[in-house]
Amino acid sequence: MRMTITQKILAKHSGKIFVEPGELIMAEVDLALANDITGPVAIEEFKKAGGRKVFDREKIALIPDHFAPNKDIKSAELCKALREFAKEQQIVHYYEVGRMGIEHALLPEQGIVLPGDLVIGADSHTCTYGALGAFSTGVGSTDLAFAMMTGKCWFKVPETIKFIYHGKPNPWVTGKDLILHTIGEIGVDGALYMSMEFTGEALSYLTVDERLTMANMAIEAGGKNGIMEPDEKTLEYIKNRAKRSYEIFVSDDNADYSQIIDYNVEDIQPKVALPHLPENVVNVEEAQNISIDQVVIGSCTNGRLEDMRVAAKVIKSHKVHPYVRLIVIPATQQVYQDMIKEGITEVFIQAGAVVSTPTCGPCLGGYMGILAKGERAIATTNRNFVGRMGHPESEVYLSSPAVAAASAIKGKITHPAEVTSNDI
Amino acid sequence: MIFKGNVWVFGDNIDTDVIIPARYLNTTNPQELASHCMEDADPDFSAKVQEGDIIVAGSNFGCGSSREHAPIAIKSTGVSCVIASSFARIFYRNSINIGLSILECNDGIENISIGDELKIDTDKGTIRNVTTGKIFSARPFPDFIKGIINAGGLLNYGKGENVNV
Numbered sequence: 046m047r048m049t050i051t052q053k054i055l056a057k058h059s060g061k062i063f064v065e066p067g068e069l070i071m072a073e074v075d076l077a078l079a080n081d082i083t084g085p086v087a088i089e090e091f092k093k094a095g096g097r098k099v100f101d102r103e104k105i106a107l108i109p110d111h112f113a114p115n116k117d118i119k120s121a122e123l124c125k126a127l128r129e130f131a132k133e134q135q136i137v138h139y140y141e142v143g144r145m146g147i148e149h150a151l152l153p154e155q156g157i158v159l160p161g162d163l164v165i166g167a168d169s170h171t172c173t174y175g176a177l178g179a180f181s182t183g184v185g186s187t188d189l190a191f192a193m194m195t196g197k198c199w200f201k202v203p204e205t206i207k208f209i210y211h212g213k214p215n216p217w218v219t220g221k222d223l224i225l226h227t228i229g230e231i232g233v234d235g236a237l238y239m240s241m242e243f244t245g246e247a248l249s250y251l252t253v254d255e256r257l258t259m260a261n262m263a264i265e266a267g268g269k270n271g272i273m274e275p276d277e278k279t280l281e282y283i284k285n286r287a288k289r290s291y292e293i294f295v296s297d298d299n300a301d302y303s304q305i306i307d308y309n310v311e312d313i314q315p316k317v318a319l320p321h322l323p324e325n326v327v328n329v330e331e332a333q334n335i336s337i338d339q340v341v342i343g344s345c346t347n348g349r350l351e352d353m354r355v356a357a358k359v360i361k362s363h364k365v366h367p368y369v370r371l372i373v374i375p376a377t378q379q380v381y382q383d384m385i386k387e388g389i390t391e392v393f394i395q396a397g398a399v400v401s402t403p404t405c406g407p408c409l410g411g412y413m414g415i416l417a418k419g420e421r422a423i424a425t426t427n428r429n430f431v432g433r434m435g436h437p438e439s440e441v442y443l444s445s446p447a448v449a450a451a452s453a454i455k456g457k458i459t460h461p462a463e464v465t466s467n468d469i
Numbered sequence: 470m471i472f473k474g475n476v477w478v479f480g481d482n483i484d485t486d487v488i489i490p491a492r493y494l495n496t497t498n499p500q501e502l503a504s505h506c507m508e509d510a511d512p513d514f515s516a517k518v519q520e521g522d523i524i525v526a527g528s529n530f531g532c533g534s535s536r537e538h539a540p541i542a543i544k545s546t547g548v549s550c551v552i553a554s555s556f557a558r559i560f561y562r563n564s565i566n567i568g569l570s571i572l573e574c575n576d577g578i579e580n581i582s583i584g585d586e587l588k589i590d591t592d593k594g595t596i597r598n599v600t601t602g603k604i605f606s607a608r609p610f611p612d613f614i615k616g617i618i619n620a621g622g623l624l625n626y627g628k629g630e631n632v633n634v
């Protein structure tokens with residue numbers, strides 16, 4: 046009857062003592078999330094199915110972030126549909142432009158998701174909150190409509206792959222590099238339908254922001270969720286954020302894993318994922334002469350304060366390459382404000398960057414930095430699919446904020462050690 | 470259910486940005502979404518595809534975003550069924566939830582060619598290539614999922630007594 050952390054959270058939320066991989070369950074959700082793209086579809090479905098009142102107005106989060114501030118008339122209509130539903134249903138966690146942030150950065154930051162929670166979101170990067178020891182996973186709009194009506198969602202209990210990261214990360218190696226390395230090793234379907242449990246002493250060197258980055262990209266290996274057991278850093282992070290009780294779960298010793306994969310992080314160097322899949326991972330050196338037109342530092346993957354601090358350290362006292370656009374997008378209003386307070390915004394602006402209000406924007410090719418035919422960007426985002434940031438013949442390279450910042454200075458993909466001696 | 474139609478072939482890791490690029494996600498209109506379906510892989514797909522046609526693809530079909538717009542776009546082009554050697558998880562559940570038939574088949578479907586005519590029996594999990602005479606078998610749905618499909622999708626299913634499984 047031994048269970049992994051994922052099994053335990055699923056068992057608890059389906060009123061069972063034990064659940065096993067492959068079992069289909071109907072579980073209660075602590076939070077159901079949607080955005081300006083997926084929310085309107087869910088709301089339409091909710092209404093079509095005769096829904097009048099949501100199951101619990103405190104357990105739904107609606108966040109206009111993808112095309113907000115509204116990029117065009119059609120997006121304005123989507124945001125309006127979300128806003129009107131939030132108003133009508135008195136949704137507690139609705140965040141308007143000016144108070145919002147990218148959903149997966151905002152919810153942990155505001156203490157809305159907590160350890161032990163079961164969270165679903167009509168957005169594939171909902172897996173981010175696993176970094177806090179929650180089970181969270183992306184679903185579709187119909188699932189979300191169903192959850193808004195019933196407070197429930199169906200799941201197949203996943204098998205778990207355990208990833209153990211040994212050793213201490215090298216200079217300039219961040220959570221982003223560890224997860225890119227992992228995806229490079231196992232491939233974009235390497236964890237299809239599975240839970241990815243991240244563990245090992247290397248994680249204790251990572252900030253919570255870096256851990257959120259790792260869990261965020263579990264979906265890029267096909268994973269159902271990415272999860273970590275909470276430690277002191279997690280508890281410290283949530284201490285002043287949690288406004289309700291929560292429960293810490295950990296995996297049993299000798300729980301069943303479908304596979305255990307060990308990495309010695311001392312062998313891992315800063316990484317870049319080449320177009321057009323996140324699994325095309327190489328060391329920065331192998332990509333270092335590739336010229337770029339645009340750099341994006343932001344997104345739910347790497348738009349948090351720690352990311353901005355690292356990028357600013359690299360950029361400081363340098364200028365952005367004359368033919369490169371550096372677009373910096375803090376993921377939340379809080380990050381935006383903290384950047385101003387810490388002088389980070391000024392560092393970017395003086396270097397010749399544009400600093401935007403929080404939005405997903407270019408990450409999904411929405412707006413605020415679309416690529417023309419043949420253009421290349423290096424971005425701290427999570428996907429480099431064909432056409433992801435603009436023209437189908439443009440290219441996206443994925444990296445950490447440090448590598449992205451160094452590349453902005455040189456106009457080509459660059460290892461941060463080349464432009465600064467400041468270790469992070 | 471039984472489907473008969475002609476095949477369109479796509480490769481491995483067909484992601485949701487290929488199925489429906491994010492730049493068109495500022496609408497929820499199914500016909501508008503259909504008109505851009507598969508655009509970044511085959512710009513003329515939506516013009517050429519016929520009612521009842523079948524998509525055959527490799528592994529990890531539908532990886533990427535959770536956008537339900539992806540199966541909606543495919544369904545609205547008139548495609549009757551998608552067969553792939555594996556599906557990304559969220560795409561799989563979205564398709565079931567909105568009633569797009571999908572079959573997972575690892576039985577040598579890479580030998581199916583564009584234009585071949587297929588006859589599919591989703592209950593039995595058989596795929597017959599009428600053009601070549603070959604027969605493939607696909608994994609049938611678990612009962613729980615059949616329940617959702619038979620109820621006409623997840624939301625109808627939710628109205629019944631089934632919520633407490």
Ligand code: SF4
Nearest residue numbers: 147344345405408409
């Ligand atoms: S930042 Fe990018 S990956 Fe994250 S939620 Fe927004 S569009 Fe999705």
